[in-house]
Amino acid sequence: MEPTQSLIPPLLSLFLFFNIYPSAQYPSPTTVSGDRHREALRRFEALKASRVRLSDSPPSPSPSPFPSPPPPGSNGPRVYLPTSYGADPTGKLDSTDALLAAITDATNGHSEGSLIAGIANLGGAQLYLQGGNYLISRPLRFPAAGVGNFVIHGGTIRASDSFPPDGYLIDLSTTNGNDKTTPSSSYNYEFITFRDLLLDSNYHGGGISVINSLRTGIDNCYISHFTTNGILVQAGHETYVRNSFIGQRITAGGDKGERNFTGTGINLQGNDNSITDVVVFSAAIGIMVSGQANIISGVHCYNKATGFGGTGIYLKLAGLTQTRVLNSYMDYTSIVAEDPVHLHISGTFFLGDANVVLKSVNGVVNGVNIVDNIFSGNNNGVEIVQLDQSNGNNFRKVDQVVVDRNAVVGMKLKSTVAKKIVEANGTSLMADFNDVLLFPNLIKHVQYSLSFEGDTFPSYVLRNVSDNRVVIQTSEAVPANLYVTVDQSIYN
Ligand SMILES: *[C@@H]1O[C@H](CO)[C@@H](O)[C@H](O)[C@H]1NC(C)=O
Ligand SMILES: *[C@@H]1O[C@H](CO)[C@@H](O)[C@H](O)[C@H]1NC(C)=O
Ligand SMILES: *[C@@H]1O[C@H](CO)[C@@H](O)[C@H](O)[C@H]1NC(C)=O
Numbered sequence: 001m002e003p004t005q006s007l008i009p010p011l012l013s014l015f016l017f018f019n020i021y022p023s024a025q026y027p028s029p030t031t032v033s034g035d036r037h038r039e040a041l042r043r044f045e046a047l048k049a050s051r052v053r054l055s056d057s058p059p060s061p062s063p064s065p066f067p068s069p070p071p072p073g074s075n076g077p078r079v080y081l082p083t084s085y086g087a088d089p090t091g092k093l094d095s096t097d098a099l100l101a102a103i104t105d106a107t108n109g110h111s112e113g114s115l116i117a118g119i120a121n122l123g124g125a126q127l128y129l130q131g132g133n134y135l136i137s138r139p140l141r142f143p144a145a146g147v148g149n150f151v152i153h154g155g156t157i158r159a160s161d162s163f164p165p166d167g168y169l170i171d172l173s174t175t176n177g178n179d180k181t182t183p184s185s186s187y188n189y190e191f192i193t194f195r196d197l198l199l200d201s202n203y204h205g206g207g208i209s210v211i212n213s214l215r216t217g218i219d220n221c222y223i224s225h226f227t228t229n230g231i232l233v234q235a236g237h238e239t240y241v242r243n244s245f246i247g248q249r250i251t252a253g254g255d256k257g258e259r260n261f262t263g264t265g266i267n268l269q270g271n272d273n274s275i276t277d278v279v280v281f282s283a284a285i286g287i288m289v290s291g292q293a294n295i296i297s298g299v300h301c302y303n304k305a306t307g308f309g310g311t312g313i314y315l316k317l318a319g320l321t322q323t324r325v326l327n328s329y330m331d332y333t334s335i336v337a338e339d340p341v342h343l344h345i346s347g348t349f350f351l352g353d354a355n356v357v358l359k360s361v362n363g364v365v366n367g368v369n370i371v372d373n374i375f376s377g378n379n380n381g382v383e384i385v386q387l388d389q390s391n392g393n394n395f396r397k398v399d400q401v402v403v404d405r406n407a408v409v410g411m412k413l414k415s416t417v418a419k420k421i422v423e424a425n426g427t428s429l430m431a432d433f434n435d436v437l438l439f440p441n442l443i444k445h446v447q448y449s450l451s452f453e454g455d456t457f458p459s460y461v462l463r464n465v466s467d468n469r470v471v472i473q474t475s476e477a478v479p480a481n482l483y484v485t486v487d488q489s490i491y492n
Pocket of ligand 1: 260
């Protein structure tokens with residue numbers, strides 16, 4: 001090829017050949033000698049033939065910049081391609097060994113210093129799946145702990161029919177199973193990123209397990225057909241799950257098999273993690289949390305309706321919840337919190353009788369805000385916040401619980417702050433708050449005023465606040481308006 005043409009991008013040069021070159025631009029026979037002309041013509045025909053062959057053949061991946069794996073120890077660019085290791089990108093043949101070999105090379109590759117002590121910095125090495133679909137029969141587990149700054153991205157990984165039912169497609173535990181300690185770091189891995197992946201567990205096990213790792217990113221992943229957990233996070237901290245779609249069955253709602261959904265979308269058994277902008281579209285439990293200081297934001301759960309026995313978000317760490325659920329969408333799926341201590345739920349839309357259930361374990365509820373949400377139900381009398389004291393331990397330790405300023409249509413409003421106006425005529429005036437107050441027999445603070453008609457000046461006194469009823473006694477029976485505010489949320 002002439003040097004000038006080699007600088008032209010392939011598509012543009014094709015265009016030049018078929019549209020310009022054959023007519024005006026091709027060197028005229030009169031300006032070149034016969035031999036040179038024949039040679040030029042021959043080269044032109046050969047090149048044209050190769051272009052035609054190229055355009056006739058089915059599209060094939062453009063030549064990779066790394067046809068063979070980066071040499072071990074090289075500190076040049078480090079993009080590892082499964083196909084360089086013999087993986088089958090069509091998803092027909094088992095690619096487990098090839099993918100594991102690529103991961104082994106990547107994690108044994110050149111590193112530059114360390115991240116947290118004991119975690120070698122792989123400098124952003126990548127396992128790039130090139131849009132391929134890879135079938136695996138064993139979990140993809142790193143050969144040894146102690147590496148970080150590594151990315152797996154850009155393709156599909158699917159479990160074969162022989163994949164272990166308790167396995168995870170990608171497993172950030174250590175191969176020796178000793179997850180709590182590694183020789184030089186208290187964490188297994190740091191800053192490992194999984195991005196732009198479709199993970200299909202084929203009803204054999206789970207999607208990604210992140211064990212005792214630090215600063216793990218799961219971004220734009222689609223995780224389906226799990227039987228255990230879509231994502232499991234155990235110990236470690238700061239696993240950030242962002243912009244992802246998680247569902248056992250691939251459905252867009254109203255699925256005939258919804259009652260049969262099983263598994264958990266995201267299971268957080270660790271602290272300081274974050275779930276943002278994630279949809280859980282099928283699973284028995286959308287998000288299960290049994291660690292502290294996790295944040296859930298912008299999540300849409302329509303995994304399995306609470307009416308069919310599902311739960312949107314289950315907060316299981318009784319007595320030490322420390323969870324914030326913000327700006328989310330609970331779509332026929334409820335939030336259940338066991339003995340919530342430090343729980344904040346706001347800006348969330350509850351649709352289809354979805355509500356918040358406070359479930360007693362030891363009867364403790366402390367520092368809970370359920371405020372500024374909207375609840376939309378189907379007139380079945382479902383309370384927006386409900387106490388589950390079915391274990392016989394009623395909530396006895398109630399402190400700083402604020403349920404207020406929620407907008408409610410078609411459900412029963414419950415609150416810890418309430419106001420009433422009572423018109424009465426008699427010496428005993430009563431305002432009954434049992435229909436609205438969340439906790440039975442708990443008024444911590446009352447404010448009231450009375451207005452009387454006519455020109456009398458009766459005396460009056462607050463007599464009783466038991467059983468969520470406020471009783472005022474007056475010295476004379478005259479028509480009166482009683483204005484009362486009660487509060488269950490006062491700090492003890
Ligand atoms: C749900 O599971 C039951 C029991 O396994 C089965 O009989 C039924 O056909 C399933 N329903 C659907 C819609 O998959
Ligand atoms: C209020 O009660 C008194 C005494 O029982 C009665 O005389 C009076 O008519 C009542 N007023 C109203 C407005 O019901
Ligand atoms: C307050 O009212 C309750 C019934 O609601 C009653 O059992 C209790 O004795 C009353 N207390 C007083 C001081 O009158």
